[in-house]
Amino acid sequence: MEFGFTEEQLLFRDTIYKYAKNEIVPLCEEADLKSEFSFEIWKKLGQMGLLGLPFPEEYGGQGADVVTCCLAGEALGHAGVDSGHMLALGAHTYLCTDTLFKHGNEEQRKKYVPKLASGEWIGCMGLTEPGAGSDAASLQTTAVKKDDRWILNGSKTFITNAPIANVCVVYATVDKSKKHAGISAFIVEKDFKGFSTGKPFHKMGVRASTTSEVFFEDCEVPEENVLGNIGEGFMYAHQTLEWDRS
Numbered sequence: 001m002e003f004g005f006t007e008e009q010l011l012f013r014d015t016i017y018k019y020a021k022n023e024i025v026p027l028c029e030e031a032d033l034k035s036e037f038s039f040e041i042w043k044k045l046g047q048m049g050l051l052g053l054p055f056p057e058e059y060g061g062q063g064a065d066v067v068t069c070c071l072a073g074e075a076l077g078h079a080g081v082d083s084g085h086m087l088a089l090g091a092h093t094y095l096c097t098d099t100l101f102k103h104g105n106e107e108q109r110k111k112y113v114p115k116l117a118s119g120e121w122i123g124c125m126g127l128t129e130p131g132a133g134s135d136a137a138s139l140q141t142t143a144v145k146k147d148d149r150w151i152l153n154g155s156k157t158f159i160t161n162a163p164i165a166n167v168c169v170v171y172a173t174v175d176k177s178k179k180h181a182g183i184s185a186f187i188v189e190k191d192f193k194g195f196s197t198g199k200p201f202h203k204m205g206v207r208a209s210t211t212s213e214v215f216f217e218d219c220e221v222p223e224e225n226v227l228g229n230i231g232e233g234f235m236y237a238h239q240t241l242e243w244d245r246s
């Protein structure tokens, strides 16, 4: 059995390395020093297909396997792309789009994945709360069904990309007494009534990534924006973090 990289994977890694070195890295220092997310860098990442690597081509992705995705990350880091944009890419691709792709129905996949995979839209994921970090199952943001909508109330913190995101995968509980089994996932667009974000945090590292709080004040989420099944959100969050943290 052959455990090495394929020629195609190595060629891909070298291509990404050279592209990043020439096109992206010259823009990184300024973005980092100014603590500013660069839409120019984002566009370049999108043009190279790097914002939708693991998704099938029919959804605007590159259909890359997990090793190729890791090699892309290695090549970008080796070339010198700043950690802020790397974090933005990771949160967008693995915390948001991948969760939408894995657990979304066909309509949701078609609606969101191509826009996210191209970089036209930016995604984020809201799990952490002021009182629920490592112990994510104790989150307090609630979702209550009202007619054909879910009404979300609560807040999230440390959400990567939140100030610039078009869409957020949000975890909220439909029944606190069920603990993790009450947690459900919702697709919330930035223009939904009752959704807002805070001022970007000042950070010591990953400076060009934008991070903020997210607020839900009677935020109205249509029934068709429930992601997967009610009560399965905690499992989705676990799967998502396995990918993102690896």
Ligand SMILES: Cc1cc2nc3c(=O)[nH]c(=O)nc-3n(C[C@H](O)[C@H](O)[C@H](O)COP(=O)(O)OP(=O)(O)OC[C@H]3O[C@@H](n4cnc5c(N)ncnc54)[C@H](O)[C@@H]3O)c2cc1C
Residues within 6 Å of the ligand: 091, 095, 124, 125, 126, 127, 128, 132, 133, 134, 135, 157, 158, 159, 160, 161, 206, 211
């Ligand atoms: C730059 C950045 C970006 C982030 N982006 C996102 C994002 O996009 N979406 C999102 O949802 N969240 C995001 N987070 C939040 C991140 O997931 C949380 O910071 C993390 O889950 C830890 O939670 P906490 O900060 O509340 O720390 P805490 O849970 O309060 O932990 C503080 C310390 O105590 C330790 N600790 C906790 N519990 C125990 C225990 N039982 N026993 C022993 N030690 C313990 C921890 O290891 C840690 O060292 C981001 C955070 C940062 C810093």
